[in-house]
Amino acid sequence: MRFGVVRFPGSCDDIDALQAAARVGDAVELWHADRDLREADAVIIPGGFSYGDYLRAGAIARFAPVMEEVAEFAREGGLVLGICNGFQVLCEAHLLPGALLPNTSLRFVFRQVELEVVDSATPFTRACAPGERLSIPVKHTTGRFYSPEPVHVVLRYAPNQNPNGSQADIAGICNDAGNVFGLMPHPEHAVDALTGSIDGLKIFESIRAHVSDRVAV
């Protein structure tokens, strides 16, 4: 299968996402200015500071030409994963409900946190056991999830580990259709025991399993 990883000006974890995805499949870069998903089976909007996070995190990136294609792809049921800044972009683009607000600490926070898998039946978490704990780092200034409406929660911060004041300890959500997933933690930074943890690989493996099932059908 092929992952496409979007690269905006100011993306930082794009190479990391490409490398992580390449552990389970092919991975190609998708340039922000090109209306071309390069036949990707799943799209990753990576972390970083697209457009410097100026104005509001994700606010400017959502208007990049490639995002029109991503929206179309999502409407057709394609898998879209937004990590950190990618999550912010997907919320701003209304591909996911809710919004991300500044951490209650008002500080950037890097921390290895424990996550609880709330829904292990999504295309992004099917390699996880229900209730499984994943050790994955967060690093952001704007990660406090907020939504006035109920949302489909996929991952939560384990008790007492909420790093940002997120509503109901929400760490990751998906859309109603289940094909667009956003999370603040960085699974691409948890794919190698040497750098801390391999729990993030499960997200990439889930996507691969889902895509190959679909192809098989």
Next chain:
Amino acid sequence: MRARVLIRPKQGILDPQGQAVERALPALGFDGISHVHVGRLVELDVDDPTQLPDICERLLSNPLIEDYEIVEEVPSHSAAEAS
């Protein structure tokens, strides 16, 4: 025309920046201050002011979490600068 857009956190949404200011004030010797909210100010020259509401809704603010207000229409930048 020079326009000024005020963007503030929607009521009911936690505003830690406002809280931080409120907490810091007594230590500096300022009392009697409350209900502090911190938002954004955007100022711009715009040829066609009828575009402004659209610009505010699509880019400058996120309507889910922020309200905006176009408060003022002042002479354009260059004029303002000269004054």
Next chain:
Amino acid sequence: MRARVLIRPKQGILDPQGQAVERALPALGFDGISHVHVGRLVELDVDDPTQLPDICERLLSNPLIEDYEIVEEVPSHSAAEAS
């Protein structure tokens, strides 16, 4: 009294946010917009408005890089809310 403070980058000081917004607008189909500056908006209830300049200089703004303006004095928070 409810007061509103506008804080903006001093003239001549680099304003990367303003630049980023200005560059983004044409892509959204908005033309004819220039001199965009992004600053902060602080709104607060204050018992003694004569404190405001001091509060602005010592806490709300960074006088080295920002100018502030106390633009308006509106009825206090609760009253404003009710209206």
Next chain:
Amino acid sequence: MSQTASPSNRHRQLGLTDHEYELIVDRLEREPGDVELAMLSLMWSEHCAYKHSRKLLRRLPTEGPHLLMGPGENAGAVDVGQGMAVAFKVESHNHPSAVEPFQGAATGVGGILRDVFAVGARPIAVLDSLRFGEPAESGRSRYLLEQAVAGIGHYGNSIGVPTVGGEIYFESSYEQNCLINAMCLGLAPVERLIRSAATGPGNVVMLLGALTGRDGIGGASVLASAELGEGDEAKRPSVQIGDPFTEKKVLECCLELLDRGLLAALQDLGAAGLTSSVSEMASKGGVGIDIDVSRVPLREPGMVPFEIMVSESQERMLCVVAPERVGAVIDVCQRWEVAATPIGAVTDEVRVRVLDAGVLVGDLPVHVLVDDCPLYDLEPIQPAVDLYPAPAAILTGTESPAESLLALLGSANLASRRPVFEQYDPVVQSRTARRPEQADAAVLMLADGVSIAVSIDGNGRRTACDPRRGAAEAVYECAANLACVGAEPLGLTNCLNFGNPEKPHVAWQLTEAVDGLAEACRALNIPVVSGNVSLYNEAPSGPIFPTPVVGIVGQLPDPGRAAGLAFRRDEDAIALVGAFEPSSAGSELAKLRGVSPRGPLPELDQAAAAAAHELLRSAVRDGRLTSAHDIAEGGIAVALAECAIAGGLGATVELPDGLEPFAEAPGRAFVVSGSRDAIERLVQTPVPVQVLGTVGGDGLQINGALSVSLGALLDAWSGGLT
């Protein structure tokens, strides 16, 4: 500015002495014009000309087997194997940070990043070395700390370069002069390293990146070259704002330009802006450069030629391009949304000429700009009395050992740095095998079989006690940190933060410290590849502690074997490795007891220390040890407590007879843990190794006299810096 100054004193206002001005007139055989004088005043400033330090710096060893590029380039570089080079440098941004700590620290990071990618290396790590006044006594110091840390995080995090290490100390001598030093490492294929020498008359000089505004005019260079007096508002430059987003684009763009072989030379714009970059590029290439300031894209209207030539606007680079490649350069820049403007040309006249829409407004021989500034000899005199007042006493000296240990762990200098490093992204770029608080040095993976380790160290108080030995200790401590993860030092960078060198006692501190650095580097066979000097860090109450900060980069084959500092296995044996004869001079305990910094520091047997490092390095590389930690601030008791806290495992130890638990001798010895067998093998070597005790239990017991629970250790340590 020159409008307000009479012709006879305008050079003084710009920081030049009468003698220097006469020299300029003599060399030019005429009076310099306004633009020329502005340029010369910057090029002849301490910051650019190193006029009080250059002669001393010649004493540092700069040759080594792995050296690729030494001092003189934007960053030095070493060969790490497999065709890869690591470029690195540390730089200060002390004075701008004292004015505006968030932006000062942020632009400090931005500046050192540019120095690294200017040599063609992709920045892969940042470290920071910070000094402030006492946080308990000074609200301003707490503010500076908070803002500087936020600024460093802002720039590094946003640009996608991990901040993997650093150090912070608080001493009242830094109250008026905080130190903000940032180090950056970059990675490049050896053949992509590029120098800044302009070449090829007829080639085009292009400016890349941000618009030019009135940032820092009359600023950093002048500012950094004189004491910042009280109420010296007029001298304060307009503050530079860091824009990491623009720098990220410029960085990617420059690396792509180099990969495509489109550039003949590359140079960052830092202090003194275009003036310095153009002069340096011309000087190194033995060529001349013509610049037409009317072609420089401006952010503000009405800028005059001298302003454009000295503006310190951030996020700009200068490159030299063959005429036929200009189009290709512009194409690459457009893709990255980076402005690229031809502003001049290389000439064969060895002059820097400044034109304004074709009209000549300045014309200076390159050697006058770069080489003719007089270099001063220092006049060192060892002070007869203590230079620094005694610190406030927090302990009386009557406390129990347990109380002293908890006080040390909870002191601002020793407490956990977590509240700081949690504001930095240490993992972006997916190389970080050891992050802060996991091991004594950060470990970064470069490729299969090649990893590097890096640490940054310096101890101003100890250097104040004995500048020569204190500076040497910084080198040993830094190298010891590398040894703990099994790394072999390849190269060293340094930042010399001192007071006013025109004062004899500061001159003495500086001279002694440079000699100490040089001796240690020679003894350990580590070349100095780059560095920076920050002088005039002085307040009315006196100079800062002399603060040489040392960063070392080393190489290790297997990051999986890099030892952490944490005790991890019950029943492991604990040993002291290395000759260790510490004393209380300059120690943290002495400080808490209100003793002023005073020597002599304990003997530094360089051969013995080097042997201990070597033994530890090989044991770690063999994977024989469970943990390794050097003994530094707070002595062996604090080192043991840190290992216990990190692992959540206690220990019971007996110290050798007469060894004071809190006495210090950094850089010479280690506490390690491992199987009985592994420790037994260490004991068999010629290096002194003493078995101290055993890992286990839920507290730290030393000599049966000191017993503290893990919980109490952790509480004290994690609450000391919030």
